[in-house]
Amino acid sequence: MVHKADLVVIGISVGVALGILIASLLFWGLRWYKKHAHLRRCANERSPTTLPIRTNGLGTSTDFSASLSNSVVNQGSESLPKNSLFSWNHQNKDRIASVSGLLRYSYKDIQRATENFTTILGQGSFGPVYKATMATGEIIAVKVLASDSKQGEREFQTEVSLLGRLHHRNLVNLVGYCVDKGQRMLLYQFMSNGSLASILYGSEGGEERVLNWDERLQIALDISHGIEYLHEGAVPPVIHRDLKSANILLDRLMRAKVADFGLSKEEVFDGRNSGLKGTYGYIDPVYISTNQFTMKSDIYSFGVILFELITAIHPHQNLMEYINLASMSPDGVDEILDKRLAGKCSVAEVRSLASIAHKCLDNSPRRRPSIGEVSQAILKIKQRRLTKEDTMSFASRDLSRAISRIEDQQVELSMMATMRKG
Numbered sequence: 001m002v003h004k005a006d007l008v009v010i011g012i013s014v015g016v017a018l019g020i021l022i023a024s025l026l027f028w029g030l031r032w033y034k035k036h037a038h039l040r041r042c043a044n045e046r047s048p049t050t051l052p053i054r055t056n057g058l059g060t061s062t063d064f065s066a067s068l069s070n071s072v073v074n075q076g077s078e079s080l081p082k083n084s085l086f087s088w089n090h091q092n093k094d095r096i097a098s099v100s101g102l103l104r105y106s107y108k109d110i111q112r113a114t115e116n117f118t119t120i121l122g123q124g125s126f127g128p129v130y131k132a133t134m135a136t137g138e139i140i141a142v143k144v145l146a147s148d149s150k151q152g153e154r155e156f157q158t159e160v161s162l163l164g165r166l167h168h169r170n171l172v173n174l175v176g177y178c179v180d181k182g183q184r185m186l187l188y189q190f191m192s193n194g195s196l197a198s199i200l201y202g203s204e205g206g207e208e209r210v211l212n213w214d215e216r217l218q219i220a221l222d223i224s225h226g227i228e229y230l231h232e233g234a235v236p237p238v239i240h241r242d243l244k245s246a247n248i249l250l251d252r253l254m255r256a257k258v259a260d261f262g263l264s265k266e267e268v269f270d271g272r273n274s275g276l277k278g279t280y281g282y283i284d285p286v287y288i289s290t291n292q293f294t295m296k297s298d299i300y301s302f303g304v305i306l307f308e309l310i311t312a313i314h315p316h317q318n319l320m321e322y323i324n325l326a327s328m329s330p331d332g333v334d335e336i337l338d339k340r341l342a343g344k345c346s347v348a349e350v351r352s353l354a355s356i357a358h359k360c361l362d363n364s365p366r367r368r369p370s371i372g373e374v375s376q377a378i379l380k381i382k383q384r385r386l387t388k389e390d391t392m393s394f395a396s397r398d399l400s401r402a403i404s405r406i407e408d409q410q411v412e413l414s415m416m417a418t419m420r421k422g
């Protein structure tokens with residue numbers, strides 16, 4: 001016979017057991033959900049489509065930028081929680097190393113490789129850039145993040161995670177990084193011929209090296225392929241936001257690679273508008289009026305670079321005015337062609353490239369071509385020439401065959417004449 005009191009005890013025990021069971025199910029369920037939500041968040045963080053803005057208060061390194069320093073001012077920075085880098089570091093540093101496969105170096109490694117940071121290549125708004133010879137003999141470029149810059153730290157996070165997944169022969173690839181002793185550095189492939197801007201406009205004390213037309217056409221195609229990868233190959237697509245000749249680097253064979261993608265740009269002030277990102281002279285006017293940066297804004301900046309290749313006139317030296325004047329007649333571009341190319345290149349090819357550049361600068365972003373179309377159009381200029389060269393070489397081969405046949409016949413005739421005389 002079961003007592004009523006026993007039933008109560010049994011009931012309470014079953015209730016408590018059930019309660020514990022439900023509570024632990026809830027506890028483990030919640031933990032599982034949080035873990036998966038965190039992983040999803042991490043995956044999303046690793047694939048940003050838009051990038052933060054850089055405003056670290058440093059000037060740019062080119063002569064032209066320096067001359068403009070009065071009109072380029074910082075307008076504040078995007079807010080970044082003070083300790084976000086630390087939490088990011090603790091949570092993500094190992095993930096970056098494993099996810100991106102990038103090599104991580106110690107401060108000492110870099111200090112040794114840069115001869116105690118004495119091998120400076122230049123100074124950008126990100127910080128100084130040094131040439132480094134690693135223990136393996138490999139030469140690389142080290143971009144040191146300015147330590148007083150919170151924005152730069154955020155940029156560093158973005159760059160490392162973004163660049164870890166972007167690789168293309170026409171991009172300056174990130175090969176490693178360093179987070180040590182409170183310093184953050186990015187290690188890139190070394191580009192021995194420096195920037196396109198320094199070659200086109202000369203760098204202080206540097207020898208003048210004139211790019212011939214073939215090299216310029218190839219550089220245009222290389223840049224186009226680099227951007228094509230960012231816009232149409234990368235998943236999700238990447239908008240560069242700061243395409244300019246100073247961000248195009250050249251290797252020892254004068255092949256071009258796009259640099260500084262994944263780095264965001266300081267905001268510029270052009271006298272009328274504030275809060276814009278990019279470099280004065282390359283910024284899409286539609287972006288200025290709408291504040292919307294699209295792939296077509298990159299196309300606009302690329303159009304400016306194409307005209308720099310044709311004219312060797314810097315956008316800060318009224319390039320746009322020259323372009324507008326040249327667009328008034330079909331052969332207008334001949335007038336603004338780099339004098340050093342005069343008589344040394346095909347006028348038809350120059351006009352074709354200028355026509356592509358004009359389309360990139362169209363006032364309506366929708367009418368601007370996609371980067372894939374630009375690549376095709378530049379490739380066509382090169383192919384037309386190859387076909388022409390082929391036709392010409394066939395023609396000259398036929399001509400030389402005909403001449404040698406005539407020569408043979410002449411020899412035969414004179415021999416016959418001699419025999420007859422004899």
Ligand SMILES: Nc1ncnc2c1ncn2[C@@H]1O[C@H](COP(=O)(O)OP(=O)(O)OP(=O)(O)O)[C@@H](O)[C@H]1O
Nearest residue numbers: 060122123124125126129141188189190191195246
């Ligand atoms: N991978 C590299 N190889 C060789 N030189 C480099 C490399 N990266 C940068 N440099 C040189 O270092 C200098 C500074 O480059 P950085 O990219 O920091 O600034 P920038 O592009 O000139 O200007 P900003 O940062 O304002 O856009 C430039 O003269 C550039 O040619």
